[in-house]
Amino acid sequence: DVKVTQSSRYLVKRTGEKVFLECVQDMDHENMFWYRQDPGLGLRLIYFSYDVKMKEKGDIPEGYSVSREKKERFSLILESASTNQTSMYLCASRITGTGVGYTFGSGTRLTVV
Amino acid sequence: GEDVEQSLFLSVREGDSSVINCTYTDSSSTYLYWYKQEPGAGLQLLTYIFSNMDMKQDQRLTVLLNKKDKHLSLRIADTQTGDSAIYFCAESMGTGRRALTFGSGTRLQVQP
Numbered sequence: 001d002v003k004v005t006q007s008s009r010y011l012v013k014r015t016g017e018k019v020f021l022e023c024v025q026d027m028d029h030e031n032m033f034w035y036r037q038d039p040g041l042g043l044r045l046i047y048f049s050y051d052v053k054m055k056e057k058g059d060i061p062e063g064y065s066v067s068r069e070k071k072e073r074f075s076l077i078l079e080s081a082s083t084n085q086t087s088m089y090l091c092a093s094r095i096t097g098t099g100v101g102y103t104f105g106s107g108t109r110l111t112v113v
Numbered sequence: 114g115e116d117v118e119q120s121l122f123l124s125v126r127e128g129d130s131s132v133i134n135c136t137y138t139d140s141s142s143t144y145l146y147w148y149k150q151e152p153g154a155g156l157q158l159l160t161y162i163f164s165n166m167d168m169k170q171d172q173r174l175t176v177l178l179n180k181k182d183k184h185l186s187l188r189i190a191d192t193q194t195g196d197s198a199i200y201f202c203a204e205s206m207g208t209g210r211r212a213l214t215f216g217s218g219t220r221l222q223v224q225p
Contacts (some may be wrong), residue, residue: 004155033212033213035215039218040121040217040218042117042119042201042215042216042217042218043156043203043213043215044215045199045212045213045214048212057116060213073132090155090156092156096161100144100146100158100161100212103157104155104157105155106153107154108152109153
């Protein structure tokens with residue numbers, strides 16, 4: 001089975017800190033995604049990457065950036081964390097060319113104080 | 114842009130059928146999905162349906178798609194307490210680079 005691993009389950013950071021959320025997948029998937037999940041809003045797409053060093057903005061990219069230097073790793077960066085970025089962050093991956101086959105990580109619950 | 118809508122909450126008794134509804138706006142959606150999220154966990158794909166299908170059945174799960182009304186439903190027969198979770202409807206345009214667009218999620222509470 002494909003595994004998508006998010007390095008931290010829970011994080012607490014201070015306002016203004018630079019925060020890195022890491023996601024690693026082990027099945028050579030080209031596409032990787034970062035979503036944030038908030039109650040009543042579902043999952044909203046922040047950024048996605050369709051290959052190494054490629055990235056595209058999703059629906060809510062403001063305040064975030066991403067890095068994809070290696071195929072297996074997709075990092076989400078909060079340049080200067082703010083309290084409104086307190087949320088659950090979910091990473092996913094899939095192979096290009098399939099409509100299904102999205103695999104999600106377990107999520108990182110980030111609290112910014 | 115695309116929009117996917119769901120009601121936020123559904124409560125049923127154990128053994129009854131549950132029906133979770135979803136509407137979407139993008140008529141070019143190719144795949145429609147149902148995901149389940151249990152407390153503290155990531156998303157688990159329950160089932161999906163291609164846009165050229167009307168119905169799909171998988172054990173206790175039945176998915177109905179009305180393309181004319183852009184309405185998708187998930188029926189869970191003989192609902193169990195273990196079915197208590199948040200259920201997300203999602204759509205995508207298929208094999209391209211497009212990401213999934215999710216609804217807000219429906220929290221299903223199963224009462225014993």
